[in-house]
Amino acid sequence: MKQSCIIYGGAGFIGSHIAEDLLLKNMKVTVFDKLNASKRNVAHILEKIDFIEGDFNNEIDINKSLRNKDYVVHLVSSTLPASSNLNPYYDVESNLISSLHLFERCVHNSVKKVIFISSGGTVYGNPTKLPIKEDHPTEPLNSYGIIKLTIEKYLSLYKNLKGQDYKILRFANPFGERQNPLLSQGLIAHLLYKIKHKQTIEIWGDGKIVRDYFYIKDGAKAIYRAFQDNSDNSIYNISSGTGYSINQILDKFRRVLKLKFRVKYLPSRKFDVKANVLDNRLAAKQLKWTPETEFNEGLKNTWRYILDNQ
Ligand SMILES: NC(=O)c1ccc[n+]([C@@H]2O[C@H](COP(=O)([O-])OP(=O)(O)OC[C@H]3O[C@@H](n4cnc5c(N)ncnc54)[C@H](O)[C@@H]3O)[C@@H](O)[C@H]2O)c1
Incomplete structure (x- = not known):
């Protein structure tokens, strides 16, 4: 039987490329995105995927959507680095709390693994050394980065407390x-x-x-590798280097x-x-992922x- 996955925020820029790649890997792909969200980014694959319209902030929508899913990709964000400091309360409510609900529901629905796309551009803050390795200190300068980092920490907690497996991919600056x-x-x-x-x-x-700009079609390929990764590493930089x-x-x-x-x-x-600039050698070694496109x-x-x- 095909392995199944659900991509929250899958009709967006990054999600549409991930959906495309996971179809090529012969997975059963479900995209979850906002009610009346534009389907333009996934129009070319709409017949091959399941599309669920719902609200990431609604626990009932999340719970329903998780039935019979092996893997989860979390891409929803209601804020951007440039604007997140304007309303940190909103950032916490809409991104952090909703992510915790998602992780609870993942445990409940026996999801094999959660992949969280974090932000390698903001979680580290001003680097003390370049290129930045995954174990570099994390001193985010905006609420967006603080929330991404906090979600990462909660994933670690959920693994320790409830056994929920996960991988974090800290994306640099994707383009495409x-x-x-x-x-x-x-x-x-x-x-x-x-x-x-x-x-x-x-x-x-x-x-x-x-x-550090990397081509998104390369970045999307890291997700399947992360599904398969059984190593003890949980955090990977995804970048051009x-x-x-x-x-x-x-x-x-x-x-x-x-x-x-x-x-x-x-x-x-x-x-x-x-x-x-992110050091991507851990992803190369462990995930066998490297950026391929010039x-x-x-x-x-x-x-x-x-x-x-x-
Ligand atoms: N683009 C980048 O440079 C970059 C870099 C690092 C990390 N990220 C992170 O990757 C993720 C995806 O980024 P993107 O550039 O594809 O963004 P995007 O805005 O293109 O996609 C996000 C999707 O989430 C959906 N969404 C938002 N709120 C929702 C809700 N309440 N319910 C359901 N769906 C909702 C949107 O409709 C959109 O389709 C984000 O979490 C972002 O912070 C992005």
């Missing part, structure tokens, strides 16, 4: 097709969208901030995509760490998608 260009998360999609619509690009700070400054990304736009655009530099923001290749695919769809 279907990323929402109108959100503050997802620099590459956001900038390319502005260029397509002939708008001036606005950069917070001097453009020297360094981030290479850092680019924003100015270097702009240069890639000019040289690789042959684009012309205007740039305006704005004052820097307090919560932006200067550099974030940055330039991923960039071209993203630009093509934005030209055709946005």
